[in-house]
Amino acid sequence: MGFWEKLKKPVFVNAPMANVTDAVFRRMFAECGRPDVFWTEFVSVEGLLSKGRGKLLPDLWFEKDEHPIVAQIFGAKPEQFEAVGPLIRELGFDGVDINMGCPDKDVEKQGAGAALMKDIKLAREIIHALRMGVGDLPVSVKTRIGYTKNEIAEWVPALLGEDIAALTVHLRTRAEMSDTAAHWELAPGIVALRDRYAPQTLILGNGDVDSLADARSRVEASGMDGAMIGRGIFGNPWFFSGRTPLLREKLERMVRHAELFEKTYKSDAGPRERIKNFDVMKKHFKAYVTGFDGAKELRMELMGTKNAAEVKKIVEKFLVNASEE
DSSP, X not given: OGGGGGSOSSEEEEOOOXXXXXXXXXXXXXXXXXXXXXXEEEEEHHHHTSTTHHHHGGGGOOOGGGOSEEEEEEOSOHHHHHHHHHHHHHHTOSEEEEEEOOOOHHHHXXXXXXXXXXXXXXXXXHHHHHHHHHTXXXXXXXXXXXXXXXXXXXXXXXXXXXXXXXXXXXXXETTTTTSSOOOGGGHHHHHHHHHHHOTTSEEEEESSXXXXXHHHHHHHHHTOSEEEESXXXXXXXXXXXXXXXXXXXXXXXXXXXXXXXXXXXXXXXXXXXXXXXXXXXXXXXXXXXXXXXXXXXXXXXXXXXXXXXXXXXXXXXXXXXXXXX
């Protein structure tokens, strides 16, 4: 169980999202209101074992004050999961999570992510292999309620049977993506299966949580040990603190986010060889800049920026004009 057994319930964590939950995104939360556990972006096991490993390692960067932090990985070959274990330990993570729910077509073509729900035997072999590779480091899994239909009764006990420390269930099928309401009504049944097959495993629910109060309410009603929040934390580094920032504070935080992103992911080889392209920030601009007068026009300006200095200039001008009105 590792650090998991020391956590105070309910547990609230950030969802791992590619090109979103990078080290700079998490830094914003470390400064404004951190979750109980941090999750990295998800990273390919095969890639981490390849000669191109260096290009993927930035996705696993983290600071000392982010502990406990979990690395999320994906793949489809048990032997690769066992082989990557020592690297995860060496990098200093507190735990490692296997993605068994991602619907991305490129991920599924590899037999990874949500595709593992179609092969229970392979999924169990992967968990076992990773546990062998990481030693006493706790292993967890993030998945869905099924591929095209509700498969909880068979799928969840299979995962729990591998002695995992935590199981996060996105309460939709792979086929539903995020197009329907999350099935929180199924959560109590998942908890009952946990109580029967693996009482020590923590169960976290995921889907449609839009505030800390909402997270607490859903967890209390379902009996789950906590919640993982994805879209609800976009543009809101204060999510886990439960407070609502002033508009100025929010826009100034966005500028800091852009400046730190540019500084962190620059490359000595020059702007064309950046570790992460500045355009990644634009999805964050859309999330920060919403719900107030002039938001649409401000977003349009920010979409054309190429660096943090331009972002700062546009925001400062907006705030001056807003204060004069």
